[in-house]
Amino acid sequence: MKSNIILSGVGGQGILTIAAVIDIAALLQNLQIKQSEVHGMSQRGGAVQSHVRISDERIYSDLIPMGKADLILSVEPMELLRYIPYLNKKGWIVTDSSTFENIVDYPDKYDLFKQIKTYNNHIVVNAKQEAKKLGNSKVANMILLGAAASFLPLKEDNLIEAIRVFFKGKSQKIAKTNIEAFKVGQALAKDFLEFVF
């Protein structure tokens, strides 16, 4: 079993939290993991990505080869499209619908979502809005992770435990809200798939 995941977004949007939770869940499941991330200049409002590779065998490259990603999980819809060359033919894309427009020539939203819909295997959720409903806009990440959970080679219990481990240093309430967000994401994805297909 090998699973390649690209996480994408804009510097400061917190994709590394998603990465860390996936990493921990994989280790809890005794799987091998490699996860590359971006530090330094690009973190300042630029495009950022993380390559996450999970396997039950040895993983060599820290980078995912083009055309080999099983999933692109994006916290920003245009950033999702930047990594399309990595997606394999059967791969899935999961993205937040909320745009982050810090550039002057940001594309037209209608065209953007039209492009996203050209890929059969897609799930779009409004994680940011759902997070606000939960009273903490920061948990949009965990909503997205929940929405993508069924495409990960990780057990639900391990992912939830990983969220607990990751937020260990914070208050119990924070861990609880994040787990709740994860579950909301799962439900949203289910609804989306039933509605679209």
Place this chain on the structure above:
Amino acid sequence: MKNLVLGNEAVAQGAIDAGISGVYAYPGTPSTEITEYIQRSKIAKELGIHSKWSVNEKTALEAALGMSYCGKRALAVMKHVGLNVASDVLMNMSVSGINGGLVIAVADDPSMHSSQNEQDSRFYGRFARIPILEPANQEEAYTMMHYAFDLSEELQLPVLVRMVTRLSHSRTGIDFRERRSQNGIQLPVNTDRFALVPSNARKQYKKLVRKKKKMLKSSEHSRFNQLRLSDDPSLGIIACGIGVNYVMENISENQEFYSVLKISQYPIPRKKIKEIYDHCDEILLVEEGFPMVEELLKDFFDRDKKVRGKLSGDLPPVGELDPNSVAKAIGIYQERVPEVPEIVMPRPPQLCEGCGHADLFRVIKELTPETGEKKVFGDIGCYALGAITPDHTISTLIDMGASITMAKGAADAGVENAIAVIGDSTFAHSGMTGLLEAVVDESPITVIISDNSAVAMTGAQESLAVGRLKNICLGIGVHPDHVKTIVPLKKNHAENVKILRDEIQYRGVSVILSQRPCIRLSKDLKETIKNKIASLN
């Protein structure tokens, strides 16, 4: 559960477990997390391991040598361009040799994710005639630290551990092993070797040259240099450091068709190279950075068509390696992949919303019609983003501290209104000497120190000049009437423009301290800085 660590953190934990007594470093992507990990480590604190930031890479490596002189183990950490700054001590400490184990962990940044060039630090290792270790993965990076300190103490030489961005900034789960204790203080038996007056230096240099034999022997037998010859002689691959991962990614299921030599310890293991060269019809070199080994194997006039790699154009000559470019060089078929949709726009990094540098740039820009274009000399830090749109305020970005000295050179050339923009930490790192020069020469330049109280670009590390900048400038001899402080905020814009205009018009050295803490600093950190400044005044 295994420990989830970055490559950099593996180096740090490896160094702690190898029994270091101190780490010396200046922040720089992609090397920063090595030192930060040790600073955060509870066990390092308990063991009293020194981990405070140094003012620059040269002072860092010198302090590390000082610790080693006393018999204790020390780690020095820097990014590739930092080693340029520390190269003076590096070149001479290989001649003197070391006492307690000394390892220099250098992180190169091929593809220049966060750097101004992509130099290959292995050349520094060769230049200084010291052993180089180049881990292929995080686990090896951890294991190698122990080995590196042993090798350093055995050969009495500093050992260079070369990391690259993708290794430094990639996480994996690894197991840690037992920790050994630190060395006690033991001053060198003979201090002559550390006193490099010519008579001593000549003896020491001879010794250094003679050490090559021992170094080579160690490389030939190193467990990190592995050769596997295949019955199929058609292609032999020599892969250095992280390069081996991209090779194995592509051939792990068909290994019987390829001979592979992995190199992770230098000097280059000659016997092993000869074996694979003689065995195979063709050799492919896969190395991150410059084609160092490839250049040595290919003859001068490029008649040896057997050797392929970056020089032959089989691998891209610039930028980092990746699984796809290596697959192509090996000759593995790859399916076409879809292109990035046209709708996707570039999203370059930019200053954060509300950043003080941005307010400063607006002030400088307003004066451009009066001062003239192309006369703002920039420096290394977040404010370097002022060189690209939308700000487009600074015209140059070369190396740490060059803003002041380049502005001075421009003034010497007869250009009026030369302005230098430099950060607080960059000023402490390499700006002070240039300022002294300008003061002594009475150069008509305006130096703006954009002081955000932190080394912000690399993640808000402590800036050593915090609270001392004004006194430093006065001490260097800038006239007190021309050391001005401004707070870069929209509401102060008109006033700031006036102050800057007056100082630009002054025909001598003026310094403007543009002071506002980085907006990314935590509340606690802001409070700490405030208290520190109060205690200094």
